[in-house]
Amino acid sequence: MAGIKILENCTIRVTPPNQFNDPFEFASYGTGIIDRGHIISLIEDEQLLLERYKLIAKDSGMSLEQYREDQATLLSDNGRLQQEIATATQLYMEWAAHFVDQVSHNAGVVCLTEDDTSILMWSHYASNHEGLMIGLDVDRLPYLKLFNVEYTTEHQLPIDLSRVHLMEYLQEQYVAIMRRKFSVWGYEKEYRMQFHFSVCEQIPAIGMWFYRFDPEVVRSVTIGMKCKIEDREHVLSLLAEPRFAHVQVKEAVKDKTEYQVRYKEVRPASAI
Template sequence: MLYKYLDPDRINILESGLIRFTQPSDFNDPFEFKPVASTLASKAEIDKYVDQYMDEILQVELKKYPLEVRTLIPLKQLKLITRQLYSQNLPEIEKKLVEMGSATTQLFSDKSNELIGVLSLTENNSNLLMWSHYARSHKGFCVGFDKKSDFFNQTRSRKDEFYHLRKVEYCKDRPISRLTQLSGVELLLIKSEAWQYEQEWRMCAALTDSSSSFTTDENPLPIHLFEFPKTAVKEIILGACISQDNKDKLLGIIKTNEEYNHVAVKQAIISSKQFKLEFIDL
């Protein structure tokens, strides 16, 4: 199972079957979806491109001139001059590619907030810090999802970056690569080692596929909700400090909804001897 810690205000997700996929800029890590590209492409990649396409490019450009102009210089000599110019201007070309790499990664970071939503889950249902940070100081609840549910396995192709669960990777340093070498992992799944305690898994989705969206006065970004099957819910844990009112609401939803008949319901309690949580069945 994988778990989602939730604020008590979000009890309604169990009724609606809708859960938020969050934009990167709404995360609490300022490094989210901010890859570092050393350059757009390497010299070897540029050389390969020149070798592969120079003839084609020259032919296209030559056709723009009258026939009498095209015959003034043999094609072989034109290729030689072009290569000389390429070599002479390579330092400036490489400088521009570095600038383009930086600009492109910034564009990705900006546009990801308009296009990509992320559902974050965790392997750990008893982390004291996560209960505090994401479940309003243990007043909320935690939902355990079946990671084998079809909902979490909607891969459309072998290289698909969306609609399936993947484990976040934690690194000491930010990965720096050529833009052509940046992988989906480096773009979407790399975080600092400082977050390793979260043991996070992610599923990314296109925000245009959301079931509904709305705006609030408190949040400048639209809230995008995606429908999930209630059969994917396997466990619900009530926070150690949950109010009696919210506890009654949660239990009422679970008991009156036949689709949750299979769900195990537990109460988190504070251990009397250790800094840990214990769970009892309800």
């Protein structure tokens, strides 16, 4: 059972966006032409000039001073500047079209829910009520971003490349794309945590990333109403370990008259 593995190893899977099961997620496309002023500001930025020199011009034998003069000439050559704008626009268009692959190189996502009483969530994500629901103290985790998902019927998010303050705008759109999901998934009431892979561990044999957390991150464990006896005993044995002494333990039960999941306490929470 996946929930038992989480408790045994104190690890949680961090999934690259391009490995999500819904291929319609993280979709975007670029529109417009990059603002002339934005390109000029990039060319005039000394730090960016040094980075471009290392990536592009250094291998050509051009000295840094020669490259600096070349870039200054570019600013006064309207034809070259227009070509630079066209090239940059095309690059940003490709970035927008392949957003999901771009963000999957360095970071992954952990998906959570704010709804701890959903029959659908128990059915879909806890092995038909045989699994566990684990409550986490997310404030103890080193995530890059934490955001609630916005559900929509609009498939792809347009990215307007003509914005004057393009870099700030792209940061806003980055979050907007990461938190969008088709409205049919609304029952999940999902939250997403984004982790940089530098704080994660990869298991090459299975191609998966995991974040290893401290036991104090676990706040509660709820055992599914159809959990197998041997799994229930295993879970209770794990939670009896000193590292989980603070964890509240509950069991899910069916309401006798309504479509509701109820919980009975097996062990109360205690202070860490």
